Amino acid sequence: xxIVKATVQAATLSATSNIxxxxxxxxxxxxxxxxxxxxxxxxxxxxxxxxFPLTKPHSHQRxxxxxxxxxxxxxxxxxxNTPPNFLWQAFLEDTFPAYAPTTSRSxxxxxxxxxxxxxxxxxxxxxRSPTGGSPQIVxxxxxxxxxxxxxxxxxxxxxxxxxxxxxxxxxxALDQTVGALVNTVVFIAVMSAFRGVGRAQIMGMVRQxx
Numbered sequence: 001x002x003i004v005k006a007t008v009q010a011a012t013l014s015a016t017s018n019i020x021x022x023x024x025x026x027x028x029x030x031x032x033x034x035x036x037x038x039x040x041x042x043x044x045x046x047x048x049x050x051x052f053p054l055t056k057p058h059s060h061q062r063x064x065x066x067x068x069x070x071x072x073x074x075x076x077x078x079x080x081n082t083p084p085n086f087l088w089q090a091f092l093e094d095t096f097p098a099y100a101p102t103t104s105r106s107x108x109x110x111x112x113x114x115x116x117x118x119x120x121x122x123x124x125x126x127x128r129s130p131t132g133g134s135p136q137i138v139x140x141x142x143x144x145x146x147x148x149x150x151x152x153x154x155x156x157x158x159x160x161x162x163x164x165x166x167x168x169x170x171x172x173a174l175d176q177t178v179g180a181l182v183n184t185v186v187f188i189a190v191m192s193a194f195r196g197v198g199r200a201q202i203m204g205m206v207r208q209x210x
Contacts, residue, residue, distance in 0.1 A: 007082040014078040018071050026064050073194045081186060088179060096167035184209050 185206050192202045 003083055003086045006086050007079060010082040011075045011078040014074040015071050018074045019066060022066050023064060077190050092171045092174060096170045098164055098168050099161040181210065
């Protein structure tokens with residue numbers, strides 16, 4: 001379900017960003033066609049009269065128009081590109097985990113198990129009966145329960161997960177080199193194909209970025 005949720009969110013964000021980009025482009029084009037008339041800016045002494053507007057209103061302002069084809073193309077690209085990226089990030093996390101798992105210490109004679117939330121350590125020792133009976137497992141508490149002033153159990157700070165700097169750096173380096181290059185090439189190829197660009201031109205653009 002995580003990959004489906006991430007894909008839907010990416011498609012929604014992609015469509016929203018494209019709509020905003022088209023709206024901004026339309027606004028800039030309208031301003032360039034109808035620049036404000038600064039000759040009608042009145043001096044500071046005439047501000048109280050308010051007879052003259054600060055800018056000339058746009059007499060030929062065009063209504064906002066959106067290209068649904070572009071929005072649809074960005075949605076399709078997000079639906080195609082998000083699942084591989086989701087799996088790529090999961091692969092990086094599995095290969096280079098950011099936090100090392102907590103392991104318990106053990107020896108041949110005893111097994112020591114520590115509760116990372118309370119800090120309680122129990123030692124399990126196998127003892128044989130002197131009469132030749134079945135061996136028994138004896139549990140012994142090797143550390144006291146830490147309590148605060150209110151009598152509540154204080155979590156063991158030593159049991160907290162520690163960030164693995166090396167793995168984090170490796171994930172960042174791979175994502176910003178291999179991942180970024182592949183995503184850029186895929187974006188250029190797919191979006192150019194959507195717009196009818198020929199294969200030779202697409203290969204030329206790919207060679208420029210790679």
